[in-house]
Amino acid sequence: MGGHPFYRFCRSALQDIRQQGRYRQFTPLARQADRYPVYEYGAVRPPEGRDVVVWSANDYLGMGVEPAVAEAAIAAIREHGAGAGGTRNIAGTSPLHAALEAELADLHGKEAGLLFVSGYVSNQASLQTILTSMPGWICFSDRQNHASMIAGIKGARGSSCVIFEHNDLADLEAKLAAAPRDVPKLVAFESVYSMDGDIADIGATCALARKYGAMTYLDEVHAVGLYGPQGGGVAERDGVADQVDIIEGTLAKGFGVHGGYVTGSAELIDYLRCAASGFIFTTSLPPSVVAAALASVRMVRKDAWRRERMFERVAAFRARLTAAGVPFMPTPSHIVPIPVGDADRCMDISRRLLSEYGLYATPINYPTVPRGTERLRLTPGPFHTDEMMDEMTAALVTLLGLSDQRKVEAA
Numbered sequence: 001m002g003g004h005p006f007y008r009f010c011r012s013a014l015q016d017i018r019q020q021g022r023y024r025q026f027t028p029l030a031r032q033a034d035r036y037p038v039y040e041y042g043a044v045r046p047p048e049g050r051d052v053v054v055w056s057a058n059d060y061l062g063m064g065v066e067p068a069v070a071e072a073a074i075a076a077i078r079e080h081g082a083g084a085g086g087t088r089n090i091a092g093t094s095p096l097h098a099a100l101e102a103e104l105a106d107l108h109g110k111e112a113g114l115l116f117v118s119g120y121v122s123n124q125a126s127l128q129t130i131l132t133s134m135p136g137w138i139c140f141s142d143r144q145n146h147a148s149m150i151a152g153i154k155g156a157r158g159s160s161c162v163i164f165e166h167n168d169l170a171d172l173e174a175k176l177a178a179a180p181r182d183v184p185k186l187v188a189f190e191s192v193y194s195m196d197g198d199i200a201d202i203g204a205t206c207a208l209a210r211k212y213g214a215m216t217y218l219d220e221v222h223a224v225g226l227y228g229p230q231g232g233g234v235a236e237r238d239g240v241a242d243q244v245d246i247i248e249g250t251l252a253k254g255f256g257v258h259g260g261y262v263t264g265s266a267e268l269i270d271y272l273r274c275a276a277s278g279f280i281f282t283t284s285l286p287p288s289v290v291a292a293a294l295a296s297v298r299m300v301r302k303d304a305w306r307r308e309r310m311f312e313r314v315a316a317f318r319a320r321l322t323a324a325g326v327p328f329m330p331t332p333s334h335i336v337p338i339p340v341g342d343a344d345r346c347m348d349i350s351r352r353l354l355s356e357y358g359l360y361a362t363p364i365n366y367p368t369v370p371r372g373t374e375r376l377r378l379t380p381g382p383f384h385t386d387e388m389m390d391e392m393t394a395a396l397v398t399l400l401g402l403s404d405q406r407k408v409e410a411a
């Protein structure tokens with residue numbers, strides 16, 4: 001113990017990571033269900049902790065603190081117990097699992113759906129399984145695809161991967177055209193890209209894929225619940241869900257609970273059910289999680305006001321930033337990235353927001369984004385009040401040095 005060369009490797013690798021400003025530190029934040037987006041920092045309960053307003057949560061609509069969702073989880077625990085008790089094939093499928101899969105298939109207008117233990121696993125397991133199914137698959141993957149998609153694509157033996165430039169349809173077409181005609185092809189992309197907050201042209205991407213006989217795989221993780229008349233994502237909003245072969249999503253962000261899923265044709269889903277290792281060989285989601293997710297999806301589908309309120313709050317926040325001269329990346333989505341451009345400065349601003357202002361915004365550094373494009377990623381939601389927005393805007397003006405800059409300009 002301790003003498004193996006791997007331990008020395010870890011020590012020196014960690015030193016490098018620290019030197020490059022990439023060392024990851026957890027921030028202990030206890031969400032207060034009745035005061036979202038207020039959290040207790042440093043302790044589970046007041047008075048030991050300190051109130052912090054969180055600006056970087058992915059529970060975009062606050063569904064995780066919605067009383068009816070929490071109650072559904074509690075009722076399921078009372079009725080069925082705490083865990084699932086097995087894998088999906090070994091006594092771990094409850095009627096709740098089947099109901100949620102049917103609900104998600106219906107949400108996306110697909111024949112069938114399949115639950116996974118997380119969005120990460122749904123991408124990794126589905127892509128790896130599809131791309132190892134027949135010989136010669138080529139996966140055309142957007143340069144900014146999420147790590148979970150990359151893991152699935154890289155893990156697929158016998159397939160190859162062609163990366164196309166981010167949201168660049170001309171580049172995708174050139175690469176599709178250059179590929180051999182008679183091999184199976186898949187275009188894998190996202191709708192809302194979470195770090196830049198930009199949105200793919202799903203209809204045009206699917207049209208290109210069709211032209212070259214390719215299937216399409218769309219990650220709607222940052223869009224489900226938020227976009228479209230029923231929260232079916234950007235594909236629903238744009239009226240093109242029927243053109244996408246496989247739509248993947250999470251239950252952990254817009255739906256506020258936990259778990260991942262894919263939807264598609266009944267045969268494709270049946271195949272994944274029988275062949276995807278990451279689906280078969282793991283204990284299924286506990287009934288409490290499935291019941292809460294089912295309650296959440298049903299509410300989110302019918303309550304358009306949640307989406308409308310979120311976008312109203314996003315617009316209100318952008319208006320404040322603009323008025324105060326705080327730069328932000330203009331995005332067509334709900335994500336508001338504040339460019340900082342330096343890893344140390346980004347970490348420092350995030351730390352000072354927390355320690356001096358009681359505000360939490362995650363610093364996004366390399367390798368999540370390219371060096372030189374470090375940023376704070378803010379996700380205003382339905383519960384961020386005008387006062388919270390004023391506080392955040394004023395803090396950013398100070399910490400980004402904008403007040404000093406203005407004084408210099410005025411002099």
Ligand code: PMP
Pocket residue numbers: 118119120121123146148190194219221222250251252259260
């Ligand atoms: N896809 C994308 C684009 C993501 O950003 C994430 C998580 N941040 C995932 C998939 C994984 O989803 P989950 O958190 O449910 O594992």
